[in-house]
Amino acid sequence: MATKPLVPSASALRWLGVVAAPTALALGFLWAGGWLTPHRLTQTSLLDALRAVDGTHPGFRRNHAKGVCVTGWFEGNGNAAGLSMASVLQSGRVPVVGRFALAGGMPFQADAPAKVRSMALRLMPPGGQEWRMGINDIPVFPVRTPQEFQDLQLASRPDPATGKPDPARVQAFRAVHPWLQVAGAQITHRPLSSGFADDTYRSLDSFLFVGKDGTETAVRWSMVPLQPVTPADAHADDHDYLFRQLIDDLHAHSLQWRLMVTVAGNHDVIDDPSQGWAEDDRQIDAGTLTLTTVESEESGSCTGITFDPLVLPHGIAPSGDPILQARSAAYMRSFAARSGEKLPVPAITPTMTAAPGGAEGKKS
Amino acid sequence: MINAKSFSLPSRILHWLMAVMILIMLFIGVFMASTAGPNYHRLVTLHRPLGIAILVLALVRLANRLRSPPPALPEEFPPIMKFGAKASHVLLYALMIAMPFVGWGMLSAGGYPIPLWGQSVLLPPILPHDPALWAALRSAHTVLAFLLFGMVLLHVGAALFHGLIREDAVLRSMTWQAKADRE
Numbered sequence: 001m002a003t004k005p006l007v008p009s010a011s012a013l014r015w016l017g018v019v020a021a022p023t024a025l026a027l028g029f030l031w032a033g034g035w036l037t038p039h040r041l042t043q044t045s046l047l048d049a050l051r052a053v054d055g056t057h058p059g060f061r062r063n064h065a066k067g068v069c070v071t072g073w074f075e076g077n078g079n080a081a082g083l084s085m086a087s088v089l090q091s092g093r094v095p096v097v098g099r100f101a102l103a104g105g106m107p108f109q110a111d112a113p114a115k116v117r118s119m120a121l122r123l124m125p126p127g128g129q130e131w132r133m134g135i136n137d138i139p140v141f142p143v144r145t146p147q148e149f150q151d152l153q154l155a156s157r158p159d160p161a162t163g164k165p166d167p168a169r170v171q172a173f174r175a176v177h178p179w180l181q182v183a184g185a186q187i188t189h190r191p192l193s194s195g196f197a198d199d200t201y202r203s204l205d206s207f208l209f210v211g212k213d214g215t216e217t218a219v220r221w222s223m224v225p226l227q228p229v230t231p232a233d234a235h236a237d238d239h240d241y242l243f244r245q246l247i248d249d250l251h252a253h254s255l256q257w258r259l260m261v262t263v264a265g266n267h268d269v270i271d272d273p274s275q276g277w278a279e280d281d282r283q284i285d286a287g288t289l290t291l292t293t294v295e296s297e298e299s300g301s302c303t304g305i306t307f308d309p310l311v312l313p314h315g316i317a318p319s320g321d322p323i324l325q326a327r328s329a330a331y332m333r334s335f336a337a338r339s340g341e342k343l344p345v346p347a348i349t350p351t352m353t354a355a356p357g358g359a360e361g362k363k364s
Numbered sequence: 365m366i367n368a369k370s371f372s373l374p375s376r377i378l379h380w381l382m383a384v385m386i387l388i389m390l391f392i393g394v395f396m397a398s399t400a401g402p403n404y405h406r407l408v409t410l411h412r413p414l415g416i417a418i419l420v421l422a423l424v425r426l427a428n429r430l431r432s433p434p435p436a437l438p439e440e441f442p443p444i445m446k447f448g449a450k451a452s453h454v455l456l457y458a459l460m461i462a463m464p465f466v467g468w469g470m471l472s473a474g475g476y477p478i479p480l481w482g483q484s485v486l487l488p489p490i491l492p493h494d495p496a497l498w499a500a501l502r503s504a505h506t507v508l509a510f511l512l513f514g515m516v517l518l519h520v521g522a523a524l525f526h527g528l529i530r531e532d533a534v535l536r537s538m539t540w541q542a543k544a545d546r547e
Contacts, residue, residue, distance in 0.1 A: 004440065010529045018524040022517040025387075029513060033394040042398045128486045130477050146400050304495040305475045310405050314483040318405055326400035328408075335474065340499030 041147050043333040046326060049153035054105030059343035062334035064118050064134070066109055067101030068243055068348045069300025072254065072291035074123050080261050080286035083217045084209035086315030087125045089286055094125040098291060099302040100196045100246060103136065108347045111242035113192050113232035119201040119223060120307035121289070129313035135201040135223060139190050140183045141273035146326035148177060183274040192232035196246040197255050198225045204273045205309065206264065206319040218264035218319060220277065223257035223289060243348050250294040251356055257289040271320040296350040298343065306335035370537045372432045378425045379538055382418065386460065389414050390513050397506065413481050419464035426457060435537045452515060459512040466508060470501035
């Protein structure tokens with residue numbers, strides 16, 4: 001072949017051809033990553049909205065920031081095994097790592113009866129078919145979509161002047177989301193139990209149980225306490241009274257919950273977590289959760305994992321509920337961010353969770 | 365075969381198959397890493413087996429490359445350009461192999477189960493559970509993805525420069541038109 005100059009002269013059209021393909025790819029890439037659409041709802045915009053409400057707290061979960069680690073086991077009884085082939089739902093005992101927390105991104109907030117409490121669980125059967133969940137003590141989720149969640153956060157962010165949410169902004173959100181009124185009222189008027197131990201925690205989101213023959217059944221579930229339930233009334237004047245009570249309970253005896261699976265009835269809306277299901281739906285007692293130990297997040301085994309609700313075993317699948325997708329994505333983002341930061345001493349310290357006899361952790 | 369002007373048929377098949385897969389993978393990756401929308405879980409579920417498939421193909425391709433060397437670059441190229449071409453290909457191979465391992469390793473360090481296909485087949489962890497390592501590898505996965513995408517753009521631009529401006533044999537050596545040259 002004859003020797004050519006390194007860069008022969010060529011028409012502008014040919015040069016355009018050389019530049020066009022990489023440019024088109026680059027623009028497509030930027031679009032896919034959301035950089036060309038700054039108002040798109042993204043993982044980052046969701047976490048930004050949480051931060052607008054609760055501030056920046058490096059090292060902590062971006063939501064449900066104040067919490068404590070627990071361990072124990074789950075014992076399936078096989079009652080739900082016909083609906084789901086998940087190994088955790090067969091009869092048998094599997095180890096559990098869990099976490100109790102208060103909703104919200106403030107890791108040092110004061111405990112109060114009406115604050116939303118959550119239970120997070122990692123059920124670990126042999127073979128790695130884990131089931132993770134983050135479940136809450138409210139009857140329904142306050143919103144239907146990730147966009148509504150973000151808008152609600154932004155509407156309820158504190159006004160810099162007062163340090164409190166601007167009622168006008170919250171009112172404006174409610175006015176344009178009339179379909180969330182019922183959920184809001186159900187959450188506001190829910191009965192409050194005395195603490196973490198006698199509370200009921202609900203999946204809120206729907207999932208699909210998948211049977212051996214591939215049959216899918218829409219379900220929700222809840223953890224119903226076996227401890228007697230006492231209503232919230234007077235409580236110790238203590239910043240951490242809910243957690244102290246839980247720690248005292250777990251030091252005294254194990255705590256148990258029954259996993260109650262609710263099967264969707266004909267009129268239940270599957271993919272909208274802001275809508276409750278019918279009272280007369282079929283309920284299945286699928287097993288018993290027993291929690292025995294409690295540990296501070298500083299050293300506890302719940303700190304290094306995320307309770308992503310879409311970490312599901314073979315036999316349980318996500319429903320079309322859009323909140324689930326956003327939770328999974330935002331939990332990953334939060335987990336990556338906080339794991340790269342140093343965790344300060346959490347509100348519930350190792351001294352507080354130390355067994356009695358270790359004395360100084362106890363408030364008399 | 366030493367003086368072949370074209371890449372061998374297996375090389376070309378591997379190249380174009382992986383070109384499509386890697387581009388799809390990069391676009392899925394950058395989209396799923398930002399979205400909180402309805403396709404998030406589906407895309408994450410697709411990203412893992414596609415990444416493992418790319419890893420397997422990249423290793424096959426590396427073996428193939430060592431076995432059947434590529435055609436020589438045009439002789440009139442100054443050494444610096446030959447070096448650039450060679451170095452960019454070494455980097456492309458390194459990233460094709462490193463990206464799946466970093467992804468696999470980061471999920472291992474994050475304590476995530478790593479389903480390969482659906483939920484039934486799990487990959488074993490390749491690194492110990494270590495949240496700080498998870499955070500570092502999660503960032504590395506992003507940085508390396510941008511680097512890989514940048515290398516792909518450079519590669520496409522260079523290929524088109526050869527094909528449209530220089531009209532030399534370089535682009536043809538990887539396309540089907542090259543058949544005539546091989547006779």
